[in-house]
Amino acid sequence: MEKHEPLVVTSALPYTNDRPHLGHLRSTYLPADVYVRYLRRAGRDVIFICATDEHGTPIALRAEKEKVSPKEIVDRYYPLIRDDYERMGCSFDFFSRTTEKIHYETTQEFFIKLLGNGFIYEQELEQLRCPRCEKYLPDRYVEGQCPYCGFDGARGDSCDSCGRYLRPIDLKGPSCAICGTKPELSTTKHWFFKLTAFQDRLGEWLENNPNIPANVKNYALGWIKEGLKDWCITRDMTWGVPVPVEGADGKVIYVWFDAPIGYISSTKAYFASKGEPDGWKRYWQGNGRAIHFIGKDIIYHHAIFWPAILMGTAEYNLPRSIIAGEYLTLENKKMSKSRGWFIGIDEYLKNFDPDPMRYYLLAVAPLERDADFSVDEFIKRHNDELADVLGNFIHRTLTFIERFFNSRIPKATLSDEDNNLLALVEKTEKEVAEALEAFRFRDALMSIFALSHEGNKYLNNSAPWITIKTDPNKAAATLYASAQVVKALGSLLSPFLPFTSEKIWNVLNIEGSVHKTKWSACKEPMKAGHELGKSTPLFKKVLPADVGQVKANLIPFKDVGPRIKIEDFKKAKIAIGEVVKVEHVKGSRDLLHLEVDLGEFGRKSCVAGIAKYYSPEELLKKKIAVLTNIEPATLFGLKSEVMLLAAESEDTVSLLSPDRAVPPGSNIR
Secondary structure: OOOOOOOOEEEEOOEOOOOOOOOOOHHHHHHHHHHHHHHHHHOOEEEEEEEEEEHHHHHHHHHHHHHOOHHHHHHHHHHHHHHHHOOOOOOOOEEEEOOHHHHHHHHHHHHHHHHHOOOOEEEEEEEEOOOOEEEEOHHHHHEEEOOOOOOOOOOOOOOOOOOOOOHHHOOOEEEEEOOOOOOOEEEEEEEEEEEEHHHHHHHHHHHHHOOOOOOHHHHHHHHHHHHOOEEEEEEOOOOOEOOOOOOOEEEOOOOHHHHHHHHHHHHHHHEEEEEEEEOOOHOOOOOOOOEEEEEHHHHHHHHHHHHHHHHHOOOOOOEEEEEOOOOEEEEEEEEOOOEOOOOOOHHHHHHOHHHHHHHHHOOOOOOOOOEEOHHHHHHHHHHHHHHHHHHHHHHHHHHHHHHOOOOEEEOOOHHHHHHHHHHHHHHHHHHHHHHHHHHOOHHHHHHHHHHHHHOOOHHHHHHHHHHHHHHHHHHHHHHHHHHHHHHHHHHHOOOOHHHHHHHHHHHHOOOOOOOOOOOHHHOOOOOOOOOOOOOOOOOOOHHHHHHHHHHHHOOOOOOOOOOOOOHHHHHEEEEEEEEEEEEEEEOOOOEEEEEEEEEHHOOEEEEEOOOOOOOOHOOOOEEEEEEOOOOOOOEEEEEEEEOOEEEEEOOOEEEEOOOOOOOOOOEOO
């Protein structure tokens, strides 16, 4: 990379329908911030741009259900999203919105340019239309069964189960997400982006770009080898950027066409706010290059669709690199907003400062690998690594200088051992810079903590609390060298732990902010006689007695709901039954009709929605737990007299069965 090459670093635009959680921070926003903070101090011409993504059917659909305007939804979440990231230390130069006028204008300019270049065309196509709502149903306005994996909760843009991209007309058994009505096929006009025209160029660009990481390159090339398809880039709705051509009333540009253009429109907005309306061109044209940080779930859009759009305009440079962070799980389970299994940034910040989480998310695994957030592991790393390794070394060094040398850097004659420690500073600075240039954030951070480990080891072995009495010159040399390592740590940590590094800088009594110094500042020693400030511990340990409360504060365990009395529970009659007959319910893909032998209670009919999880052959002769005194119901003309009991998770259903032989009719209590 050229040192004076203008760089615009972006994080994927967060979608404005909810607040962010730790998984978003780990994959996309934290690594971008670390990289930008380093580049600034290294003297690079860099800007950090982001915005909220505010269009699309999810927001429009939510607004309809809440009976408010889409603008009310996005206005509610824009400041919350921006503030959550900024409170975690994300140092954006500009954080814009895709509902800004400049974004609408820029998106429409792209559309017209691509249309004029022959890469957008009109086509009549069949769409689903709700006769009750009297409108076409784009994307998530349609729900149904995935044609590939059979998942019942698929939506008209994708399947959450198998990850396939879908069209509303692909779904089996579709229904309107607003009113539940079965939609009808109708013909309407839309505009398509000719993605197929860029198949070869995209493949060549990906193959020959050494800056594209393997996880991004391999994923994108897999799609290209499978064969690209043209994208429909308009939708029948009013929430979004209007299609800027005649005959397109009631249609807007697809959110995944307008969202990445937000990187450019936000850069324009930034320079317009500075009174430099053409300043954006330096970063997107000429020698300028973009580096995108994204989550792995949107690689397709950034490594295929977005570069093709840029190629089609012939006016903008292609991205230099696309860095895709992998997923973060929570206690080894997938984070899920819908199931409430996640830790929001706001919830975390109510309990801890930003830097411990920044450290954990960067240290737990390389960015290109999935990682897990464990409260026990987080506390362990906080105590053992931040408090004991880093904080303890710094606090002991500064406290000894305060006690033995009146808080001033001692004058010293250094031995080979002392100089060897100082040589590690220069070696570490080089290792960290090389790792950050290559986006190896964990390696860079581990190099810094290796220096802190060595500082601790050196301090312990040198024992200045002993040599101050037996050899004051040696004690002075030890603390002089240790103080220089403290300064180096404060400097090197600034991209990773910005709040902690500023605290170190302040206690060292160095003028100005560490974030405004040159990257090489870590190698510039503090002079003998320099007066230090008062040292206090950087990190307060989590005590064993407090671990339970920390877990309760962080982990979103669900409440079991209203409590019932034991007398109420006893009203439920549960027994073991044996399935003696089972068959599919005609006209339903989910229901099975069972006949269950309950011994002295007789044989009972049961209709259950378990056909996706059990075949009739698996159920025959199986003994299961049954609620026997439930009010009977009729489904598909069949009487259901009892209810099967089952354990349900995100992926499966498991019927409850006895673990040893008991006769039908046995009571459960």
